[in-house]
Amino acid sequence: MAASLSIHDIDASYGAVRALDGVSLEVNTGETVALLGTNGNGKTTLMRCILGLLRPSSGRIVVTIDGVSTDLVGLPAEAIVDLGIALVPEGRRLFPRLSVEENLLLGAYRSAARASISRNLEFCYGAFPRLKERRKQPVGSMSGGEQQMVALGRAVMCAPKILLIDEPSVGLAPILVARTIEKIAELKEKLGLTVLMAEQNFHQAIRIADRGYVLVHGRVEFCGDSPAALGDSDLVRKFYLGL
Amino acid sequence: MSDAIIPALPRPAPPRRLGHAGFWLAAAAAAAILILALRGMGSEYAYFAATFVLQYVVLATAWNILGGYAGYVNFGAAAFFAAGAYTTVAVGKAFGLGLLPCIGIAAMVGGALGLGTGILTLRLRGAYFAIATLCLSVVLQTFIVNWSYVGGSRGAYILRPRDVPFGFDSYGGYLCAVVLVLAAAAIAIARSIEVSRLGLGLAALRDDEAAAEAAGVPTLRLKLIATSISGAMMAVAGAPLPYLGSYIEPTSAFGLSYAVNAIAMPLIGGTASWAGPLIGAVLLSSLQQAATVTISSAANLLIVGVVLVVFVCVAPRGIIGLFRRRR
Structure with missing residues (x-):
């Protein structure tokens, strides 16, 4: 199962405000790539472009899944999800009045995911036993950490090959951030996923990332080929940590 | 996701609830029993009152598909309702068709109107969607007022057929x-x-x-499906109206009471479930019918207003919400 993502020279803007300026990046099969940067530098915009929620003004976003390449620009979100790309949105964006199980089932709304729905549900409950205990509970009444589990589970329910994760650490206590990051690594391992993760929490992100890009003001300012390179780089200190 | 990674597991046990077929049969059985019970009473007024209540059951249930399930509040229920009623008038006059084919055509007209409204308001959410649907009612009423074929502002008379189909004792009974x-x-x-x-x-x-x-939920398509189904069913609710009163005119067909009742009934009953609009419609329309007989029909909207205020304060999730904590 090979799934890679390659982004060529993407520009995107919200009205007159330029959010992405010639961004190019690669996520190869089986990699976990971190997209680093502080607030307002274009990480979420890039995620939205990949999933078809925002249309880039120029550039190409190509996914190659099992040897078949598709340009995602211009496709509606549901067609992109159908290809096997799932997003864990920033701030989780769950359906608060629906139960855990209904939230998970909504992850498998697309026809491609329906065939393996009961298997994926069991997998989710296996990976997150807490969710099975609380499957009838409205998600809005659960803690932040549990909600993050539901969000991850919902994304896994569509049997993705590429998982996009936007800021998994937002609104979580430090210990839960560490646990969530480990859970992402575990899911990736078990399901053979290719992962692109946007994150502000630099130290947590490079724990599980193979490589990383630093976005500053909508441009890729640095590309580190290993966690060590990211950690050592003066550029990262300068642009990102502000030291 | 390959099969080698995740072993196949047995399907989770199906939830314990009535299947589709079972529910449809139960609904049909309930309808049959009610028809027999009304025939037993055999009074024209009982037929009229029951028809009045039931048309609101259809209207409120239809409104709730878009307003309750999808959360898109439609203030234009009267437009769809009147579109159904005027379809009966126009089709009946043009082709001499009876009530049943008119209901079918009303469903198509309402569905098309719903689809059109959906397409025009795709980008509108929340209050903006509600305002747009309010406009629909005004536009459509202006259109009907100026369409002399269906009577314009003078209204149109519909005569009930002399022979009653299917062996009912009166046309009122058949309509009911x-x-x-x-x-x-x-x-x-x-x-x-x-x-x-x-x-x-x-x-x-x-x-x-x-x-x-x-x-990955195809939001656009679901919205259009919901506006179409809801629109079709609201028009179906209005289709028998001309036969109920034998007379119809735009001011009452597009009246505030239909728009307000269509919203108030599901809200009072509870919008999350099919039972909510049913309970709300039966409760509110029976109250209004009782008030029409004992006090005056002028009290109807007052009753709706008072009951709605009480429920918004005491039970914001409706009667169903009082019994069910979930959702």
């Missing part, structure tokens, strides 16, 4: 039975949608439209 069947069908349709994938998708729309889109 037809509307009762429509009500049972509306409830069964609503319940089928509620427990289906469509219902789950609509609930996701209601909770967080952007998240639904990101999860």
Whole structure:
């Protein structure tokens, strides 16, 4: 199962405000790539472009899944999800009045995911036993950490090959951030996923990332080929940590 | 995701609830029993009052598919309702068709109107959608007022046929039975949608439209399906109206009471379930019918207003919400 993502020279803007300026990046099969940067530098915009929620003004976003390449620009979100790309949105964006199980089932709304729905549900409950205990509970009444589990589970329910994760650490206590990051690594391992993760929490992100890009003001300012390179780089200190 | 990674597991046990077929049969049985009970009473007024209540059951149930399940508040219920009523007038006059084919055509007209409204208001959410639907009612009423073929502002008389079909004792009884069947069908349709994938998708729309889109729910298509079905059913609710009073005119067909009742009934009953609009419609319209007989029909909207205020304060999730903590 090979799934890679390659982004060529993407520009995107919200009205007159330029959010992405010639961004190019690669996520190869089986990699976990971190997209680093502080607030307002274009990480979420890039995620939205990949999933078809925002249309880039120029550039190409190509996914190659099992040897078949598709340009995602211009496709509606549901067609992109159908290809096997799932997003864990920033701030989780769950359906608060629906139960855990209904939230998970909504992850498998697309026809491609329906065939393996009961298997994926069991997998989710296996990976997150807490969710099975609380499957009838409205998600809005659960803690932040549990909600993050539901969000991850919902994304896994569509049997993705590429998982996009936007800021998994937002609104979580430090210990839960560490646990969530480990859970992402575990899911990736078990399901053979290719992962692109946007994150502000630099130290947590490079724990599980193979490589990383630093976005500053909508441009890729640095590309580190290993966690060590990211950690050592003066550029990262300068642009990102502000030291 | 390959099979080698995740071993196949047995399917989770199906939830214990009535299947689609079972519910439809139960609705049909309830309708049959009610028809027999009304025949037993055999009074023209009982027929009229029951028809009045049941048309609101259809209207409220139809409104709730878009307003309750998908969370898109439609202030234009009267437009769809009157579109159904005037379809009966126009089609009846043009082709001399009876009530049943008129109901079918009204469903098509209402569905097309719903689809059109959906396409025009795709980008509108929340209050903006509600305002747009309010406009629909005004536009359509202006159109009917200026269409002399269906009577314009003078209104149109519809004579009940002399011979009563299917061996009913009076046309009132027949009309009541037809509307009762429509009500049972509306409830069964609503319940089928509620427990289906469509219902789950609509609930996701209601909770967080952007998240639904990101999860791969085809939000656009679901919205159009919901506006079409809801529109078709609201028009069906209005189709028998000209026969009920033998006379119809735009001011009352587009009246505030239909728009307000269509919203108030599901809100009072509870919008999350098919039972909510049913309970709300039976309760409110019976109260109004009782008030019309004992006090004056002028009190009707006052009753709706008072009951609505009480429920918004005491039970914001409706009567169903009082009994059910979930959702």
